[in-house]
Amino acid sequence: MIKDDNENDLLATKELTLHLGPQHPSSHGVLHLVIGLQGEMVTSCRPDIGYLHRGTEKIAENLLYHQFVPYTDRLDYMCSSSNNLAYVLAVEKLLDIEVPERAKYIRVIAAELSRIAGHLIGIGAWAVDLGAMSILLYAIREREMVLDIFEKLCGARMTHSYMRVGGVRYDFNKVCREACEELVRVLPARVDEYETILTGNRIWLERNKGVGFIPPELAISMGLSGPALRASGVNWDIRKDEPYLVYDRLAFDVALGENGDCFDRYMVRMVEIRQSLRIVQQCLAGMPDGPINVDIPEIVPPPKQDVYRNMENLIHHFKYVSQGFKVPEGEAYASIEAPKGELGVFIVSDGSERPYRLKIRAPSFMNLQTLGRVVNGLYLADVIAVLSSLDPVFGECDK
Amino acid sequence: MSRIEKQQDILSKLKDSFSRDILDITAFKGDVTVLVEKKAVLNVCNYLKDDPSFRMNYLVDVLAVDHMPRSPRFDVIYCLYSIPKKQRIRVKTMVAEGESAPSVTGIWAGADWPEREAYDMFGVVFEGHPDLSRIYLPDDWEGFPLRKDYPLRGYKDRYNPYGEEKE
Numbered sequence: 001m002i003k004d005d006n007e008n009d010l011l012a013t014k015e016l017t018l019h020l021g022p023q024h025p026s027s028h029g030v031l032h033l034v035i036g037l038q039g040e041m042v043t044s045c046r047p048d049i050g051y052l053h054r055g056t057e058k059i060a061e062n063l064l065y066h067q068f069v070p071y072t073d074r075l076d077y078m079c080s081s082s083n084n085l086a087y088v089l090a091v092e093k094l095l096d097i098e099v100p101e102r103a104k105y106i107r108v109i110a111a112e113l114s115r116i117a118g119h120l121i122g123i124g125a126w127a128v129d130l131g132a133m134s135i136l137l138y139a140i141r142e143r144e145m146v147l148d149i150f151e152k153l154c155g156a157r158m159t160h161s162y163m164r165v166g167g168v169r170y171d172f173n174k175v176c177r178e179a180c181e182e183l184v185r186v187l188p189a190r191v192d193e194y195e196t197i198l199t200g201n202r203i204w205l206e207r208n209k210g211v212g213f214i215p216p217e218l219a220i221s222m223g224l225s226g227p228a229l230r231a232s233g234v235n236w237d238i239r240k241d242e243p244y245l246v247y248d249r250l251a252f253d254v255a256l257g258e259n260g261d262c263f264d265r266y267m268v269r270m271v272e273i274r275q276s277l278r279i280v281q282q283c284l285a286g287m288p289d290g291p292i293n294v295d296i297p298e299i300v301p302p303p304k305q306d307v308y309r310n311m312e313n314l315i316h317h318f319k320y321v322s323q324g325f326k327v328p329e330g331e332a333y334a335s336i337e338a339p340k341g342e343l344g345v346f347i348v349s350d351g352s353e354r355p356y357r358l359k360i361r362a363p364s365f366m367n368l369q370t371l372g373r374v375v376n377g378l379y380l381a382d383v384i385a386v387l388s389s390l391d392p393v394f395g396e397c398d399k
Numbered sequence: 400m401s402r403i404e405k406q407q408d409i410l411s412k413l414k415d416s417f418s419r420d421i422l423d424i425t426a427f428k429g430d431v432t433v434l435v436e437k438k439a440v441l442n443v444c445n446y447l448k449d450d451p452s453f454r455m456n457y458l459v460d461v462l463a464v465d466h467m468p469r470s471p472r473f474d475v476i477y478c479l480y481s482i483p484k485k486q487r488i489r490v491k492t493m494v495a496e497g498e499s500a501p502s503v504t505g506i507w508a509g510a511d512w513p514e515r516e517a518y519d520m521f522g523v524v525f526e527g528h529p530d531l532s533r534i535y536l537p538d539d540w541e542g543f544p545l546r547k548d549y550p551l552r553g554y555k556d557r558y559n560p561y562g563e564e565k566e
Contacts (some may be wrong), residue, residue: 050535057520058544062551093428124563220482223458224511232484241485330427333478335459345477348464357545361460361478369512398535 013042018380020053022055026129026384029394031368032382040379042399045159045372052398060358064324065091066165068358073159075360076396078121079114081150083396084163090334090345091165097294102244103167105287109180110153110162111245111336111388112276112283116187117146117327118339119227119269119276126266126388132208135194142190150180158399166300167293169305177284191273198266208262212374212386215260222373223366226341227272228390231257231264238337245380250282262389269391298325324353364390364397377389406431406486409452417443431490432476440477440492440501447479447488448506455479455488458507462516463494463521467547472497473523477503477510494523502527520545 014035021027030051036044058077060068072087073080085107092099092244099107124139147157152175154162163167198204214224221233229236239247255271257264293300301320302313329351335344341363346356367390375383410431416485425432434448439477447455457480466472471493480487494500499548502525504510515534522543526532533540542549555562 015435024425050537053535055544058549058551096428192545218508220457221508223507223513236482331430331432332428333430333487344478346458346460346476357458357464359462365516366460366509367508 001220019079022048024026028125028387028392030398031387031394033371033387034353034373035380035383036277037380040381041374042378042380042383045375045383046129049368049394050398052394056399062354064321064353065355068355069164070159070161071147073161074395075082075362075399076338076343076364076393077119077158078393079118079339080158080160081110081162082118082336084160085111086334086336086338086343086345087265087278088163089336090332090347091327093334094330094347094349095165095299096328097296097299099167099294100291101246101288102172102290103288104291105283106168106172106292107163107205107263107285108245108247108250109172109280109287110150111182112158112279113146113149113180114160115276115339117143119273120146120269120358122297122339122391123194123266123269124390126385126391127204129384129388130204132198132201132204135197138190138194145179145183145186149176149183152176152179164178164293164300166296168372171292172287175222176207180280182240184277184284188274191270195270199270199332205263205312207382207385208266208389210261210263210331212262212389213260213383214370214374218373219260219370222370223364224370225336226337226340226365227255227268228265228341228367228370230255231268232260233258236337238342242335244334246283246286246337249286249355250279252276252279253366259304262346318389323383326353327355340362340393340396344398358389360396360399362396362399364394365399368392368397410438412452413443413446416446426477427464430487430489432491434491434493435502437492438496440490441506442478442501444479444503444506447490452484453481453486453488454483455481457482458503458509458513459487461510461517462521463500463517465521465544465545465547471498473500473521475517475523483497499524499526501525502531504528519543521548 018035018037020033022030022032032048034046056071072083075083120139120143124136127135150160151157154160154170214232216232216234219229233256252275255268257268301317306313314359327349329349331348333346335342335358343363344361346359347355349357375386410424417467420436423434452508459479459480462476464474473494475492475494477490500523502514514528517523518531519533519535550563553562555564
């Protein structure tokens with residue numbers, strides 16, 4: 001507390017600079033915040049990022065187009081299928097190919113499942129940062145169900161590399177369908193449980209309601225996107241406004257907040273989990289039979305078992321692995337509504353097998369720059385709440 | 400009027416307003432790119448933000464592309480989006496090595512970090528940026544890694560025995 005009158009001089013405190021992180025349990029990864037403090041009040045906050053910078057864009061320039069897919073897994077590692085999707089959509093845009101119907105439905109399911117996994121871990125980590133340990137354990141339990149589905153789908157739990165340019169790697173079989181149906185059946189009641197614990201919880205409300213208010217004008221001008229932007233009442237969801245894959249055929253609601261505080265950002269994510277389940281359910285019902293890859297052997301190699309029996313398939317496979325495929329010259333940008341916001345991939349192609357320049361528009365990176373503008377005047381403990389409500393992931397933020 | 404006709408209509412209006420400064424307008428795979436003289440970038444951006452038929456109120460990204468050995472060497476691209484109109488436009492300008500690009504932080508405050516990133520990776524200086532410093536790499540880092548003449552494994556020093564020798 002600062003007292004201006006001279007009689008209480010003893011109460012005045014010196015300005016303190018606090019370094020939070022880069023190794024701190026509640027900094028959601030390797031984030032370093034330089035916080036100016038007057039007592040417990042924050043006077044300035046400067047995020048220092050880059051501790052996880054791996055030069056992903058430089059790596060991309062030196063890889064074949066199909067070799068880069070596993071690197072996208074490591075961006076937002078909480079929901080790798082979304083990252084795969086943004087990348088393959090950009091390459092497909094340059095190639096001017098459209099994937100088969102069945103592949104589109106499978107891709108939507110994979111993207112929505114990864115959104116559920118991402119939001120669950122986001123809310124779980126947020127709650128544990130504010131002292132509610134049990135939510136994290138429940139959220140991890142439910143996320144396990146989602147990861148099990150991915151394991152049945154593609155054999156991997158975290159880093160899927162499930163999507164490929166021209167389709168998906170494996171078919172969506174009966175086992176996956178049953179597991180998805182089980183998730184759709186079980187999860188709504190579990191989300192209700194979280195809401196019983198959190199939404200009416202007095203500590204949760206006091207820590208989040210009215211904290212970290214972001215007005216819609218500031219949110220738009222700072223480039224905020226995803227749940228954090230919608231919590232400020234801005235109705236913008238790329239799935240609705242620029243539908244990709246089959247989102248224009250699916251019925252789902254866009255969750256909007258009113259106040260733009262931490263609590264609204266929490267509620268938007270809760271609603272989005274439920275809406276994602278709705279989307280998964282509709283995709284299960286509407287998924288047609290048919291191929292899961294485009295029929296262009298240069299872009300999608302034949303199934304491995306055929307490679308051993310057929311000369312042409314062997315040649316196609318060899319050429320794909322050793323040389324990759326050429327992509328026409330041009331520039332294209334494709335973006336999706338990832339769990340954290342607008343995830344975009346911009347590719348400059350010079351007509352060769354490798355991208356000339358690849359730029360990733362990472363939502364965590366753009367969202368995090370709002371933090372310094374929002375926390376001034378709040379208590380130090382509220383910085384943690386605001387940071388968790390923006391839900392940055394540093395694989396993506398630092399690239 | 401169909402969406403595409405409407406788009407062409409407003410783009411020709413844009414071209415008429417800035418006939419001298421707009422070098423080219425291309426639509427490739429549905430992505431509109433406006434190539435602008437460097438000195439006119441701020442005027443065009445302001446116009447795109449305020450004009451009722453564009454209303455580009457959201458800055459998606461700022462990025463640079465190294466076209467070595469072309470001269471001018473760099474492309475700087477401002478990716479814009481209009482939340483009310485649901486349309487995207489990219490404003491592109493060319494910047495030579497040692498020249499500066501105009502900063503759009505005065506128009507969209509969110510350009511802060513992406514411009515710092517472009518500076519960090521390419522060494523493109525954004526004139527008018529309030530705090531242009533490296534964002535990912537340490538302040539004392541030498542070189543700009545996403546330039547085409549920067550070696551993939553970096554330069555050799557005491558921390559990086561596998562890097563390339565500096566000539």
